[in-house]
Each structure stands twice: as C-alpha cells, then as structure tokens.
Amino acid sequence: MKLEDILQDPAEVYNKPQEVLDDGNLSEDEKCKVLAQWKYDAEELQTATAENMPGPDDSLLDDILAARKKLNCKD
Structure with a gap:
C-alpha cells in the first residue's frame, strides 16, 4: 500500500499503532x-467527543x- 493511501486514514490500515512499528515496508x-x-x-476525535459529537469509544492516543x-519521532 502506498504511503499516501495510508496517510488518508491510518486506522483503516492498522488496528494498533504497534502494527505501524512492525511494518517492514x-x-x-x-x-x-x-x-x-x-x-x-x-x-x-477527542475534541469532537468533548463537544458532544461522540465517535468510537476506544481512543488509541x-x-x-x-x-x-x-521511534523518537519529532513533532
């Protein structure tokens, strides 16, 4: 899968952030x-939930x- 496609919605491609770390591609x-x-x-999603626009309950933040x-990612 192309990076551009993954960036559209990472949660659609990966179930957990650990899967990103494990992706050898x-x-x-x-x-x-x-x-x-x-x-x-x-x-x-957290902001929307705080404003009474509920989304999925399980935040992976x-x-x-x-x-x-x-990964020592920089902001």
Whole structure:
C-alpha cells in the first residue's frame, strides 16, 4: 500500500499503532508520518467527543504516543 493511501486514514490500515512499528515496508520517517497523522486524527476525535459529537469509544492516543516515542519521532 502506498504511503499516501495510508496517510488518508491510518486506522483503516492498522488496528494498533504497534502494527505501524512492525511494518517492514515503511522507513522510520514514514512510520513517524503515519503515526503523526493517526495522532492528529485521535486528537480530533477527542475534541469532537468533548463537544458532544461522540465517535468510537476506544481512543488509541496513548498507544500512538508510545509508538512515536519508540521511534523518537519529532513533532
């Protein structure tokens, strides 16, 4: 799958952030990009939920942040 496609919706491609780390087809820089997009999406979901626009209950934000830390991704 192309990076551009993955960046459209990382949660559609991966079930857990660990799967991004395990993806041998992506460079570390690409993994950081995917995790950054997923982090953005998760934060937007939290904002929407806080504004009474509920979405899925299971936010993976903590797992995404942990995966970014493992890769030493820069913000």
